[in-house]
Amino acid sequence: MLARDEFLLQFLRCEADLRAFIGSVVLDRHAREDVFQECALTLWRELERYDSARPFGAWARGIAANKILQRRHNDQRFPVAFSPDTIRAVLNAYDRTEESASERSDALAECLKRLPDRSRELLAMRYERDLKPPQIASRTGRTLDAVYQALSRIRSKLEECIRSRLAAGAGGA
Amino acid sequence: MDGRTRELIERYLDLRLKGHEWAELEQRLVDPDAAEAFAQATRLDAGLEALLCESAAATDVTRLFRHVEDVRETPTGPRRRRAVPSWKVAAAYAAAVVLLAVGVWLFVRRGTDPEKEVIARKPHTVLSGEVYADGATRQSFADGATIEVSDAGPATIRLSDGSEAGFAAASRAVFHGSTDGKRQVVELVEGGGTFRVTKQKDLEDLFEVKTIIGCVTVLGTEFTVQILDSEYSETLNSTEKGEEDMKAKTALMAVVVLSGMVQVDVAGKKYTLTGGDGQVFGEEGERKGTVVTGHVKAVDAKRGTITLAGRRREGKAVEPDRTYQMAWFGTVLINGWAGNLAHVRLGTPVRLAVLPDGRTVANVIVGAQGKEGGGERRREGEGERRREGDQRREGEGERRIGGEGERRREGEEERRIGGEGERRREGEGERRIGGEGERRREGEGERRIGGEGERRREGEGERRIGGEGERRREGEGERKFFRPPVSRGEGGEEGKPRLHTVTGELSQIGRGQFTIVRRGDRGASSTTFAVDRQTQVLVQTNQYEVVGRGEGGREIKRPKLAAAKQTDVKTGRRVEVTATADGRATRIVFLRLPPPRTEGEGEREFFRTPTPRREGEGERRREGEGERRREGEGKRRTGDG
Numbered sequence: 001m002l003a004r005d006e007f008l009l010q011f012l013r014c015e016a017d018l019r020a021f022i023g024s025v026v027l028d029r030h031a032r033e034d035v036f037q038e039c040a041l042t043l044w045r046e047l048e049r050y051d052s053a054r055p056f057g058a059w060a061r062g063i064a065a066n067k068i069l070q071r072r073h074n075d076q077r078f079p080v081a082f083s084p085d086t087i088r089a090v091l092n093a094y095d096r097t098e099e100s101a102s103e104r105s106d107a108l109a110e111c112l113k114r115l116p117d118r119s120r121e122l123l124a125m126r127y128e129r130d131l132k133p134p135q136i137a138s139r140t141g142r143t144l145d146a147v148y149q150a151l152s153r154i155r156s157k158l159e160e161c162i163r164s165r166l167a168a169g170a171g172g173a
Numbered sequence: 174m175d176g177r178t179r180e181l182i183e184r185y186l187d188l189r190l191k192g193h194e195w196a197e198l199e200q201r202l203v204d205p206d207a208a209e210a211f212a213q214a215t216r217l218d219a220g221l222e223a224l225l226c227e228s229a230a231a232t233d234v235t236r237l238f239r240h241v242e243d244v245r246e247t248p249t250g251p252r253r254r255r256a257v258p259s260w261k262v263a264a265a266y267a268a269a270v271v272l273l274a275v276g277v278w279l280f281v282r283r284g285t286d287p288e289k290e291v292i293a294r295k296p297h298t299v300l301s302g303e304v305y306a307d308g309a310t311r312q313s314f315a316d317g318a319t320i321e322v323s324d325a326g327p328a329t330i331r332l333s334d335g336s337e338a339g340f341a342a343a344s345r346a347v348f349h350g351s352t353d354g355k356r357q358v359v360e361l362v363e364g365g366g367t368f369r370v371t372k373q374k375d376l377e378d379l380f381e382v383k384t385i386i387g388c389v390t391v392l393g394t395e396f397t398v399q400i401l402d403s404e405y406s407e408t409l410n411s412t413e414k415g416e417e418d419m420k421a422k423t424a425l426m427a428v429v430v431l432s433g434m435v436q437v438d439v440a441g442k443k444y445t446l447t448g449g450d451g452q453v454f455g456e457e458g459e460r461k462g463t464v465v466t467g468h469v470k471a472v473d474a475k476r477g478t479i480t481l482a483g484r485r486r487e488g489k490a491v492e493p494d495r496t497y498q499m500a501w502f503g504t505v506l507i508n509g510w511a512g513n514l515a516h517v518r519l520g521t522p523v524r525l526a527v528l529p530d531g532r533t534v535a536n537v538i539v540g541a542q543g544k545e546g547g548g549e550r551r552r553e554g555e556g557e558r559r560r561e562g563d564q565r566r567e568g569e570g571e572r573r574i575g576g577e578g579e580r581r582r583e584g585e586e587e588r589r590i591g592g593e594g595e596r597r598r599e600g601e602g603e604r605r606i607g608g609e610g611e612r613r614r615e616g617e618g619e620r621r622i623g624g625e626g627e628r629r630r631e632g633e634g635e636r637r638i639g640g641e642g643e644r645r646r647e648g649e650g651e652r653k654f655f656r657p658p659v660s661r662g663e664g665g666e667e668g669k670p671r672l673h674t675v676t677g678e679l680s681q682i683g684r685g686q687f688t689i690v691r692r693g694d695r696g697a698s699s700t701t702f703a704v705d706r707q708t709q710v711l712v713q714t715n716q717y718e719v720v721g722r723g724e725g726g727r728e729i730k731r732p733k734l735a736a737a738k739q740t741d742v743k744t745g746r747r748v749e750v751t752a753t754a755d756g757r758a759t760r761i762v763f764l765r766l767p768p769p770r771t772e773g774e775g776e777r778e779f780f781r782t783p784t785p786r787r788e789g790e791g792e793r794r795r796e797g798e799g800e801r802r803r804e805g806e807g808k809r810r811t812g813d814g
Contacts, residue, residue, distance in 0.1 A: 019219055020220070021212075024211070077701050082202070086202050093208035108224065127225040128225040148187055155186075155214070159217060
């Protein structure tokens with residue numbers, strides 16, 4: 001059984017990934033937050049049942065997936081993007097790619113700094129100010145398609161940058 | 174992973190997947206490589222959100238866990254009589270906003286009845302923010318406590334029954350617990366808060382929020398409540414002082430229901446408000462707000478204030494500058510898009526929906542809604558817009574936007590925040606809010622929006638406010654204060670469920686539910702409806718039926734409806750859905766494709782009676798084309814005509 005302090009440490013380590021998983025299948029921001037809170041409380045309460053042989057992140061995501069499916073079962077209008085099978089497929093994919101998650105997160109922060117100002121501004125509009133692409137288009141004087149393309153290009157660039165950093169890190173090690 | 178999968182993932186992240194693409198993405202995610210790419214893409218998206226958006230991680234988990242521990246360790250006390258039975262989170266969410274604002278008169282009111290029964294249950298837990306009770310910071314407290322939220326910021330409290338209350342900074346409330354046959358009574362004394370109330374199976378269902386003006390009772394749905402300013406000359410603390418006279422300067426209460434349904438009891442009258450309804454109440458009942466127009470002189474986004482320049486005539490100030498405070502739930506709309514005060518440019522003409530206290534703003538509207546470039550759409554002669562520098566008498570700039578049976582002169586703009594029984598010009602349609610159902614004449618394409626008197630394009634007014642199952646990001650501006658959902662008058666009679674009708678494109682069909690997407694100038698929004706065996710599925714046929722007579726005895730025709738075949742049910746088709754307030758579809762009509770509209774056409778020709786044409790005049794149709802027109806032909810017709 002994990003001590004409470006250790007649990008907290010483990011939880012904080014996987015928090016971002018847990019949020020990312022919930023966010024990948026739950027469409028509404030408030031619903032995501034509800035699921036996350038519910039999941040966090042369940043993890044805290046069910047700590048005794050945690051099998052330390054299993055990765056903590058996978059356990060947390062498994063509980064989150066169950067919470068999502070449970071909510072969907074109880075409420076047909078709960079805003080879930082996919083069917084239970086697809087949610088399980090996504091869950092497995094998250095488990096398979098978990099190892100690199102924390103390194104990816106660090107790499108992302110670094111890659112973000114290297115982006116040109118214009119791209120950073122676009123990301124700030126999208127994520128910081130939470131503007132929708134049509135709003136960004138009207139503010140930047142671009143067409144909607146141009147905004148979508150620009151966002152897509154930035155994401156690809158970041159993905160490439162993360163990969164190269166991870167590869168460099170692995171090579172260095 | 175192929176390019177198409179990447180494209181679908183990108184589209185998913187941007188929330189722009191179309192109906193069939195959802196299924197396609199699902200299919201592709203079965204492939205482990207695609208699923209891994211999806212996982213990495215969504216990780217990146219979440220990572221960006223976490224890095225760039227401070228509010229992304231809204232829950233402070235460390236605090237959350239600490240509070241859980243506090244709750245575990247807090248003794249329940251001798252007053253505890255029973256354990257809270259297991260509860261189930263209800264599907265429906267409702268939201269109500271209660272505002273107390275400073276008024277102009279004094280009145281005396283009795284304090285809380287000391288003999289009432291207070292049943293203490295599990296303590297309520299403070300999830301975030303600083304909350305004081307009995308002079309000390311508390312992480313949990315029991316029923317009967319008077320709590321005060323720190324001036325520094327808001328606080329969220331999880332109630333013993335699983336409901337949540339988010340209080341604004343400097344709020345004060347008394348948690349009375351289970352009294353008067355209600356499972357929880359919260360008395361809002363000062364400040365504001367948001368309540369999300371869960372349904373319970375075993376306990377009494379009613380949840381009441383009490384203010385000095387009246388009570389807001391949740392009729393079995395989740396809801397949100399917030400209180401703002403109030404100025405009490407003496408403190409009300411029912412648990413400490415018992416019966417105590419209380420003097421208060423003010424008394425206004427604004428209730429806004431974002432979704433679901435609440436009942437408001439004021440001055441012995443009962444008002445039922447449903448999703449999107451907004452109403453201000455005084456001690457005597459409904460009150461009115463105003464719309465103020467002017468040019469922005471200063472904006473303080475941090476403090477939430479906006480100052481309108483005073484009027485000048487011949488270089489002399491005839492009206493001073495006026496500063497207004499944004500309500501916590503206030504929205505800023507810039508050319509129809511949601512924004513915030515920081516986006517409002519100095520010198521721009523704006524309209525403010527001001528609450529009856531005269532200083533709190535519920536809506537700041539810059540330009541026209543849903544149309545770039547500003548300027549309202551209005552008919553000729555509907556009322557003159559005043560420009561800066563125009564002569565005007567004092568008080569002329571403020572238009573009343575609420576109230577019962579208000580008379581207006583011909584040519585005046587009609588606006589209202591809430592209330593019933595307003596007069597309308599002929600042909601503008603009638604709509605009633607406040608639980609009495611909504612009426613609307615058939616065949617009318619234009620609808621008025623409560624609060625702003627503007628006309629929306631088809632589809633725009635049909636967005637449900639705070640509706641369940643909708644995908645919406647915070648701050649998107651679709652929840653608009655005092656903007657009831659525009660509905661057509663079906664049902665709403667006493668004892669019958671209130672129905673509303675929305676039109677959109679069928680994007681997804683699932684087990685027991687379907688989703689429609691509506692697109693307007695402000696982007697797309699989707700709504701999910703539940704279906705059951707009672708849901709009627711119809712399709713518009715090529716035949717017409719006369720549904721009435723218009724001006725000059727002209728027949729008004731509509732396509733006949735027939736029972737839908739299985740082949741009619743497919744995504745991508747436009748449907749008209751009639752649904753109850755809780756999102757259950759009672760009728761789905763698959764619409765025929767309307768003919769393309771030509772430039773300058775005001776009306777939809779779709780429902781017009783065909784008029785005989787002279788040779789060589791008007792549009793030419795190919796055989797078999799039916800209602801459809803070739804591109805450019807309509808324009809030629811317009812030019813001819």
